[in-house]
Amino acid sequence: METNTILGMAKINFRQSKTAYLVSGIVVALFMVSEIITSLILRLDRGEVTTSLSCYVYLLPLLMSILIPAQNFRKLMSLGAKCLDFFKACILNYLCVSAAVSALSMALMLSWDQLIIASGTNTLNLFEVFGFMRGGPLVAFVQMTALLLLLCCALHSLTLAQGRWYGYAVDAAIIAVISVFTPIEPLRNAEIWFFNLIIFHQLAFVQIIACLVVAAAVYLAGLVPLRGKRV
Numbered sequence: 001m002e003t004n005t006i007l008g009m010a011k012i013n014f015r016q017s018k019t020a021y022l023v024s025g026i027v028v029a030l031f032m033v034s035e036i037i038t039s040l041i042l043r044l045d046r047g048e049v050t051t052s053l054s055c056y057v058y059l060l061p062l063l064m065s066i067l068i069p070a071q072n073f074r075k076l077m078s079l080g081a082k083c084l085d086f087f088k089a090c091i092l093n094y095l096c097v098s099a100a101v102s103a104l105s106m107a108l109m110l111s112w113d114q115l116i117i118a119s120g121t122n123t124l125n126l127f128e129v130f131g132f133m134r135g136g137p138l139v140a141f142v143q144m145t146a147l148l149l150l151l152c153c154a155l156h157s158l159t160l161a162q163g164r165w166y167g168y169a170v171d172a173a174i175i176a177v178i179s180v181f182t183p184i185e186p187l188r189n190a191e192i193w194f195f196n197l198i199i200f201h202q203l204a205f206v207q208i209i210a211c212l213v214v215a216a217a218v219y220l221a222g223l224v225p226l227r228g229k230r231v
Contacts, residue, residue, distance in 0.1 A: 005081075005082075005085050006085055006088045006089045006092065007089075007092075009085055009089035010089040010092045010096075012072070012076065013068050013072050013089060013090065013093045014093060014096075016068075016071065016075070017063075017064050017067060017068065017072075019063070019071075020063035020064045021060070023059070023063060024056075024059045024063060027059055028056050028057060028059075031053055031056050035050065035053060048120070048122065049121070049123070049124055050116065050121050050122070050124070051123070051124050052108070052109060052113050052125035053112050053113065053116075054104075054106070054112075054125050054127075055105075055124075055125060055126055057101050057105050057108065058101060058126075058148065060097060060101055061094065061097045061101050061148050061151070061152050062152070062155060064094070064097055064152070065094060065153070065155040065156045066155050066156075066159050068090055069090070069156050069159045069160045070159050073086060073160075073226075083227055086226070087222070087223060087226055090156060091153070094149055094153065094156065095145075095149060097148075097152070098145045098146075098148035098149040098152060099141075099145045101148060102141050102144040102145040102148060103141060105125075105127070105144065106137060106141055106144075109125045109127055110137070113125060126144070127140050127144065130143070130144075130199050130200060131200060131202075132144060132204075134202075134204070135204045139204050142204075142208055143204055143207055143208055143211075146207070146208045146211035146212055146215070147198065147199065147207075147211050149211065149212070149215050150198065150211045150212075150214055150215040150218070152215075153215040153216075153218045153219040153222070154215075154218050156219065157218050157221050157222030157225070158170060158171075160222050161222075161224075161225040164225055166224070166225070167225065177191065197210045198210050198211050198214060
């Protein structure tokens with residue numbers, strides 16, 4: 001019974017994410033049109049580099065991880081849903097959308113990008129920028145899924161925490177990390193180490209495990225604002 005409730009709630013979250021679908025669709029469509037005009041019609045000079053279309057589909061999971069806790073929580077709670085069921089349903093949403101977008105991004109890189117490259121314009125995609133393609137498409141898909149899941153969990157928990165003192169504290173800490181860590185070499189090295197661990201690590205399984213562990217920790221932290229959130 002609980003499983004059916006969680007699955008039903010996850011389905012509602014997907015159905016109620018129309019804004020995320022709309023914004024992501026518009027951005028992708030506009031970029032496709034501009035890319036066709038610049039690369040296939042205007043024929044840019046050979047060697048010109050453009051951002052891959054695959055980069056823009058990542059907007060969908062990021063928007064969903066903000067809008068689901070911001071908009072859907074109150075609606076579901078007013079229908080009698082439980083906070084813990086919402087918590088479990090959301091991670092299912094983020095896992096599914098991360099995997100789907102990772103697969104779509106990979107498909108675009110291997111299809112659409114090749115048309116752009118054939119026109120004489122090079123494309124910049126995150127699979128190659130992050131070095132995920134070293135292990136082949138399947139490993140790269142898992143690596144990108146794990147990274148997107150981490151980002152979704154972080155944005156989800158951060159969104160839930162807004163309006164509470166610890167939410168403001170986290171916001172301040174993020175700003176401090178960006179403004180203070182970067183100029184100071186030892187702190188900058190720690191920052192670089194962290195990003196190397198979750199993104200650029202040479203060993204794929206280390207990067208995947210690191211992303212999943214950090215994602216789990218960040219998502220579990222979201223239980224604090226979730227249980228104290230007023231409907």
